[in-house]
Amino acid sequence: MSTKDLEAVRKYLLMRVADAFLVCHGPDGPPLLDYLKAIEKEIWCFPENVAKIDGFVKGVDAEGRPTPPMLYFNASIDNAAGTVSVKAAPFKLEGRTLVITRHSPTDSQGVQKPISGKETDMIHELQMQVIDVTKSSSPDAKDSLTFLDFHRQQMKSLYEPLLLKQTKLGKTTALQREAFHESQRVFADKLEEVADCSHEAETAMMPDAAYMKNLPANANYLKVATDPKLVKHFEACIESWIGISTRLIDDKPTHTDLEPQNIPEEVGPTTELKWWKERCAKFSNITEQFQRADVQVVTGVLGATRSNLVREWRKADASLTDASNEAKENVRYLSSLEKFFDALEKEPPSVLLNVLPALISNIQVMYTIARYYSSEKHMMVLFCKITNQLIVACKADIRQGQISASQLWQQAESPESLRALIERLTACIELKKCYVREFRSVSQRLEQQTGGKQFACVATRELHIFGKFELFCKRVLKLIEIFDTIEQFKYLDDYNIDGMGQLIVRFHEYVEELKKKSSHDPLDQSTPTFDKAFNEFNKNIAELESSLQVFINSSFENITSTENALSLLKKFKLILNRQTLRSDLESKYMVIFHNYGLDLENVQKLYERQRHSPPVVRNIPPVAGAITWGRQLLKRIETPMQNFKANRTIMGSQKESKKIIKSYNRIARALIEFETVWLTAWKQSVPNMRSGLNATLLIRNEGKLYINFDMEIIQLIKEARAIKRMDITIPSGAEVVLMQDKKFKYFHGQLSHAISEYERITQAVIPVTKSLMRNNLDTLDKVIRPGEVLLTWTSLNIDTYIDRVLSGIQDLNIVTSRVENVVENRIHANLKFISGTLLVYLPEGQSFTLEQFVSLQEKHIKSQSELMDIKNREVERAADDVIATILSGHPNKGECKLEVANLKSHFNLLMFKAILATTTRSLNLIKKRVGTRGNRTDFMQVDKPLFDVSIERAPPQVVLPPSLEE
Numbered sequence: 021m022s023t024k025d026l027e028a029v030r031k032y033l034l035m036r037v038a039d040a041f042l043v044c045h046g047p048d049g050p051p052l053l054d055y056l057k058a059i060e061k062e063i064w065c066f067p068e069n070v071a072k073i074d075g076f077v078k079g080v081d082a083e084g085r086p087t088p089p090m091l092y093f094n095a096s097i098d099n100a101a102g103t104v105s106v107k108a109a110p111f112k113l114e115g116r117t118l119v120i121t122r123h124s125p126t127d128s129q130g131v132q133k134p135i136s137g138k139e140t141d142m143i144h145e146l147q148m149q150v151i152d153v154t155k156s157s158s159p160d161a162k163d164s165l166t167f168l169d170f171h172r173q174q175m176k177s178l179y180e181p182l183l184l185k186q187t188k189l190g191k192t193t194a195l196q197r198e199a200f201h202e203s204q205r206v207f208a209d210k211l212e213e214v215a216d217c218s219h220e221a222e223t224a225m226m227p228d229a230a231y232m233k234n235l236p237a238n239a240n241y242l243k244v245a246t247d248p249k250l251v252k253h254f255e256a257c258i259e260s261w262i263g264i265s266t267r268l269i270d271d272k273p274t275h276t277d278l279e280p281q282n283i284p285e286e287v288g289p290t291t292e293l294k295w296w297k298e299r300c301a302k303f304s305n306i307t308e309q310f311q312r313a314d315v316q317v318v319t320g321v322l323g324a325t326r327s328n329l330v331r332e333w334r335k336a337d338a339s340l341t342d343a344s345n346e347a348k349e350n351v352r353y354l355s356s357l358e359k360f361f362d363a364l365e366k367e368p369p370s371v372l373l374n375v376l377p378a379l380i381s382n383i384q385v386m387y388t389i390a391r392y393y394s395s396e397k398h399m400m401v402l403f404c405k406i407t408n409q410l411i412v413a414c415k416a417d418i419r420q421g422q423i424s425a426s427q428l429w430q431q432a433e434s435p436e437s438l439r440a441l442i443e444r445l446t447a448c449i450e451l452k453k454c455y456v457r458e459f460r461s462v463s464q465r466l467e468q469q470t471g472g473k474q475f476a477c478v479a480t481r482e483l484h485i486f487g488k489f490e491l492f493c494k495r496v497l498k499l500i501e502i503f504d505t506i507e508q509f510k511y512l513d514d515y516n517i518d519g520m521g522q523l524i525v526r527f528h529e530y531v532e533e534l535k536k537k538s539s540h541d542p543l544d545q546s547t548p549t550f551d552k553a554f555n556e557f558n559k560n561i562a563e564l565e566s567s568l569q570v571f572i573n574s575s576f577e578n579i580t581s582t583e584n585a586l587s588l589l590k591k592f593k594l595i596l597n598r599q600t601l602r603s604d605l606e607s608k609y610m611v612i613f614h615n616y617g618l619d620l621e622n623v624q625k626l627y628e629r630q631r632h633s634p635p636v637v638r639n640i641p642p643v644a645g646a647i648t649w650g651r652q653l654l655k656r657i658e659t660p661m662q663n664f665k666a667n668r669t670i671m672g673s674q675k676e677s678k679k680i681i682k683s684y685n686r687i688a689r690a691l692i693e694f695e696t697v698w699l700t701a702w703k704q705s706v707p708n709m710r711s712g713l714n715a716t717l718l719i720r721n722e723g724k725l726y727i728n729f730d731m732e733i734i735q736l737i738k739e740a741r742a743i744k745r746m747d748i749t750i751p752s753g754a755e756v757v758l759m760q761d762k763k764f765k766y767f768h769g770q771l772s773h774a775i776s777e778y779e780r781i782t783q784a785v786i787p788v789t790k791s792l793m794r795n796n797l798d799t800l801d802k803v804i805r806p807g808e809v810l811l812t813w814t815s816l817n818i819d820t821y822i823d824r825v826l827s828g829i830q831d832l833n834i835v836t837s838r839v840e841n842v843v844e845n846r847i848h849a850n851l852k853f854i855s856g857t858l859l860v861y862l863p864e865g866q867s868f869t870l871e872q873f874v875s876l877q878e879k880h881i882k883s884q885s886e887l888m889d890i891k892n893r894e895v896e897r898a899a900d901d902v903i904a905t906i907l908s909g910h911p912n913k914g915e916c917k918l919e920v921a922n923l924k925s926h927f928n929l930l931m932f933k934a935i936l937a938t939t940t941r942s943l944n945l946i947k948k949r950v951g952t953r954g955n956r957t958d959f960m961q962v963d964k965p966l967f968d969v970s971i972e973r974a975p976p977q978v979v980l981p982p983s984l985e986e
Contacts, residue, residue, distance in 0.1 A: 644742030
């Protein structure tokens, strides 16, 4: 740690110490600046202060040992003298104490790291706590507090808040930390209890030291008794001892003057144990004082004078000893019940149901063996206090930390919290029953024991023990009735039943009126105002129930369906919990039952009319549809009958229900037989329907392939699937077919694809190549042939067969595609090119002499002939490629010479036709040019002639060189 950081932390600590002790600086004290300087001087002038502070800041002392994470500062300021004393020490029992706790992180060895010099880190890592060690107000007390007082205040003000802030305590779990905090609270309570006992201890008056000093070690009591002053002083001492003993023996609890059943409710069994512990501590303290040697001297001197005070003292001492023994024994027995008393204070009634049997059993054991506490008075007080604590526990659990009466009503606002409140109230009733049951069980066990103590003296006063709890439970029962009614009407509101709106509004008004009239605590069984408000509330609810009964009757009058009536009745039974309403609902069953008889007649008529041709719903096969129709009719009459069977009133009235029951049995039997007939007929038809699986996969008709799949198989699969969904066992044959459903669909789809591809490819074969491709087509037909003659739908190698067929189709498709590609792109394209070629070249608007014309056409024809020759050779090579492609997989190519020759002659003919077409087009073009005529519409426009000629006179003729013949 750097020196700069150390100085910063020192300065920060100095300011915090000054802030903590500034309240000690009075108006008449030294100036504030001098006060701060004095504190700084006091802190740093002592080497032990510097060592403690530096070790606290660094985390280790000068020898490298880890230092505690807590630092104490004690201050003593004398404002009159102007002096200040501040020291860093473990603790000091005077003045004002500042405790600084360090929360810096630890290293790998668990040693806290030095405090950082940053102010933000210091604020985060250092926690300040000031403890005021106030002086006792008793004039007999010393100026400073006792050791117990200081540590009690330290536990409450420092350690408990500090430890509760720790989210982590080493590697402990959450349960371990909770157990640690609980043990810490128990220790603090014990410490506080011991400290309180020490304050209430009596101090006996002892002989003056001046008199005892003058007594020799082996003094003669007769000789000493001659001193009147000494005797008088000793008599005053022994009188005070007798008074203290009498006062301690006669000390009674706070509520001793009350009957046990009248003990205040807040007084529980823990106060009984605490009082006996305090009494035992007082006796132990005074007994220790009376065992001193001075007491023996006083009694010896006064005994020599034959004083009556000695006899009184011995009598008081014997009574004190007996009372001390009683207190010790009672503390011992009651301490064995302390864990049960703690449970009564902390646990809810649902847990106390398991605690009470063990508590009552332990009280029984204590009652049978205790010497002092087995009296009727003690047991009555104990049981009455246990009753008080049970009532307090019930109230605390019901309130859930809430105090006011309005907050109790707030728990009834949501359905979840309302149900939880009713369950907690019911647990209180169960707790009281358990308490009474266990108490009476112990009484009976004690009565069966001969020669032992009996519980009868207490059992005869059960009213005093349980009376207050009984009154509380009566109040709880009233609250349960109120909250049950609230829950009932909440359900009515949530169901949104038409016509209930006004009744719900009236109910809410009654509840608000009840809340106003019972503004006091409803759980306080001693207040009669709630009972009056409850009686008035019940009167209003009775009127509301009458209106609700009228509404229920009108609701059932408008319902014609038996199922709807039973559904509404069930809904009302779930909602309405009050006895008057439930009895009225029970009477509705007979009315609905008579209407049910009419429904039976309607179902019978419907069955007779439609049984030969039952209506079938959409997408359901006929057999399954008929069974579904029959089952729906059966369910229509069976569901209401199941509700009626549970009603004893209907089943008990033989005359009225016998006819309807017989009609139900007759119709139900007919519907079951109807289902059986349809199902049996279908099961018998399954073998015939399965015979379609023995057919071949494919069939050829007029050269065209078809899938040979019987549609009865599809119907069988649909029926089997639908019937199986009804939880009906289907025949094994149908089960096998149903299991192969996906396989059949897959095979059917693959075969459909194969046939469509086969049709497409065979149609795509060029007719002129068909004879040459006969071998390819025959090869594919051989692959397809097993599906036409051998393979059935039950064969095991269908998938292999389909793969071979698809492979053969793919091979044929490759050959066909290649042939088509060559013919279209290499043969027909070249033939088209040749057909479009011109063998003459006649430019427009130009005339030629004969020599020019011949020369130009010879040159053009030569170039075009060369190009046509190239295209001819390309066509020839393409034809060879077509033949090679087709015959690539042929085993005997020599057998196809005729087909090859025919194909070549076909292509030769096509070439001849192409050349003929181009020659014809060329000659027609010459003809058109030579035989041109002028434009008949415009005689001024005349086409330029093809040939240039000159006319010469050769009398007697005109000559045209060259001549027309030339």
